[in-house]
Amino acid sequence: MKLNEGVEWAIHSCAFLGALPPDKALPAFQLATYFDLPAPYLAKHLQQLSTAGIVETRKGPKGGYRLAKSPDNITLLEIVEAIDGRSPCFQCTEIRQKGPSAAKSSEYTRPCSIARAMLSAEKAWRSELRKVSLAEIQCTGVTEMPQEQLEKTASWMKDILS
Amino acid sequence: MKLNEGVEWAIHSCAFLGALPPDKALPAFQLATYFDLPAPYLAKHLQQLSTAGIVETRKGPKGGYRLAKSPDNITLLEIVEAIDGRSPCFQCTEIRQKGPSAAKSSEYTRPCSIARAMLSAEKAWRSELRKVSLAEIQCTGVTEMPQEQLEKTASWMKDILS
């Protein structure tokens, strides 16, 4: 039960891309530099975000990644599922139908009650993540960011985009 | 984001142990036979349940495992955490404090807002699991179990415990 490490990188990256001026894109390499992450590996996760339709790419010089839609319309759940997959974390293997005391398979109509409880909890988790939009993350993030970092980031971004 | 497979086995095993007559214990090997599982590996998980204080053991002949407390006082969360660990599935590595634009570490007072959102969702998940007691699982399980399996299980249990 460990979430892919790339999820954290992806969320931070999306929040950062959302702060970019419109019609500007940022290469994966620059993002990796900003967060001090291994560039090729971050690129792999950005690809997943691209496949999921959360970010869009632009090749060639002055190219890179940028958000594909408004931060208001991007939820944390979307990003998490883009990186970590959509398969449920609890997979019922129907062991109640195994062993010497099992009945015929057709006798089991409803899903296993244990699986139902686990899936229900997972639904609550997903529901919480769906409530949080990227816009909220950005807003809170900027509000709580130290003044020093705000200035440095603005300066850094200016250099890169020039 | 995949839950340890042993979690399913552990929950089924606990539910089954709860159906045992009081003061009777069941060896790991018999449990594995009943569910058609690899015995040594199931035993490993039962050990974890024992360490967590959910089941208790009795060595020697007529020994085995049995519940350490009433099914009413055992929650799904306890079992899940006993097998899968209590560490949060989202680990914030504070990448906001990395890179060329980071401020001094002391400037970051509150936890990262992304981590707060992820932890909040995880809290909801754990809360849902805490609501479900083993007693409820047993009750639902028995109610929905095919008649054929009920009879076979009763007969099988009689043979084993004699």
Place this chain on the structure above:
DNA sequence: GGCAGGTTACTCGGATAGCGATTGTCCGAGTTGATCTGG
């Protein structure tokens, strides 16, 4: 017949290999912007 001691067989517990998924990396295909040349 009852009891004590020894034996035996059965149980759990921790230490030990194998495998798959995640982590980490690389190079090639494609595209865009800039440059150079000719009109």
Place this chain on the structure above:
DNA sequence: CCAGATCAACTCGGACAATCGCTATCCGAGTAACCTGCC
């Protein structure tokens, strides 16, 4: 000076290794029941 074609550099995308945790297994330590012999 302008337009078009060429060129070159920069970008993403998918294919390729290494490491860590989960899966699976085994044997040794400990214990309780049982059996036997004695009182």
